[in-house]
Amino acid sequence: MTADASLRRTPIHDSHVRLGGRMVPFAGWEMPVQYEGVTAEHHAVRTACGLFDVSHMGELEMRGQYAGAVVNYLVTNDTSQLEVGQALYTCACNARGTILDDLIVYRAGDERYLIVCNASNRDKMSEVFRKAAEDHCDFEDVSDRTALVALQGPRAFDVLDRAGADASRLRDLKSFHFRDAVVANVKTTAARTGYTGEDGVEIFCAWEDAASLWDRLLELGKDIGLKPAGLGARDTLRLEARLSLYGNEIDETTNPIEAGLGWVVKMDKGDFVGRDALEGVKGAKLARRMVGFEMTGRGIARHGYVLRDAQGNDVGVCTSGSPGPTVGKNIGLGYLPAPMAAVGTPFLVDCRGKNVDAVVVKTPFYKAKKADKG
């Protein structure tokens, strides 16, 4: 792989290279797509645990008396009810009601909010929040000094048990809650969130502490099956859990309702960007819907493949597809006309010129057995 000087590196870059990570360009960053292999890393996260470097993601801070009101106006979910130490998944839409980004909003203090956005949308969202903050509250893009690692899997908390007394108590965090914690001698903020369908934490720390945190966690978890996991496994894991990926399932041509994210749109919370447009969407019949599907014929659907009805008419598009290592089937997500979105509906996927049978199935494709997320 040719080194591209324009690509940015996370503070954990040297560790990735040392671990044999294959580095690829991703949203302007040089990121590990895999170490030992996507499948092995995927299974490690499902059966033990995996460690992901997601320091490329954007972190924005809003501070001040009106920070809460401004944030709530920019997102579709209702952040006004968040307690300090609580987080919420949401979309941010434009006035047309289509999706600018999907975010997690953390209420870090009475008058302080942290917003985590996708790396690919950092500049755009940074601008959106900066503009909205003008004359109302303080805004700071803290992405460049904020690193983020995700420790995910059924054994994640067994690793934290070895990372100090404070880290050990992170077990008591409820789902979508967070707090400051010393983990492996590093000052962090740990949140019980993730993007894999497994229990676990996402840990924020200072840029300069991230490599030490990463190396130490891997060492502590080695004999309980902790493995470094790359973007490849992150993608198959989130797909099995039916979590949307910006740029695939959602973008500025899709609205949250058709994307199956209606649960993060709160029409009764007061005005917010995109509200009028989304009210229109909710009042009308949906033209298309996001569905999960399984390939019943021999083939793997991929992002961008055309979906066809039984007569061979082009009716939709695959937004994500791959083998699902845990479910043991070739699975995918895509948009189909609403009348074809019912579970059990057969259709065809154009796999490079060949129509391959598929069927709409219930999602998520995979759900973790033990739901002890508080």
Place this chain on the structure above:
Amino acid sequence: MSDYPKDLKYTRDHEWARAAGASVKVGLTSFAVKQLGDVVMVELTLKVGDTIEEGAPFGTVESVKAVSEMFSPVTGTVKEINAKLNEDPELLNQDCYGEGWVMVVEAKDGALSDLMDAAAYTEFVASAE
């Protein structure tokens, strides 16, 4: 970097060819397989008895993350296809120069002279990295 078998010839698309008389066995190099990652499906667009031109696509190999086309290193007639890859595509990951071979072509003129030898391929891969 890995050692590429000296008795094979190599294409710029990362196929290998092993000539035994007019019979040429074809597969993917360890470099190609490593780039792909975990192979989950091998699909040939031709069957035994079909003719194939040098450089023409003859199928795809898919990993969890990617799809890649395979191109024939020789012109000739397909004599054999490795049916085992249907059931066990991971043979490509495990043994790409042995059990993971892809097909055998009866070469029209038997010449593999245009292909790279192991030393040239090693250099080619190094420059691509």
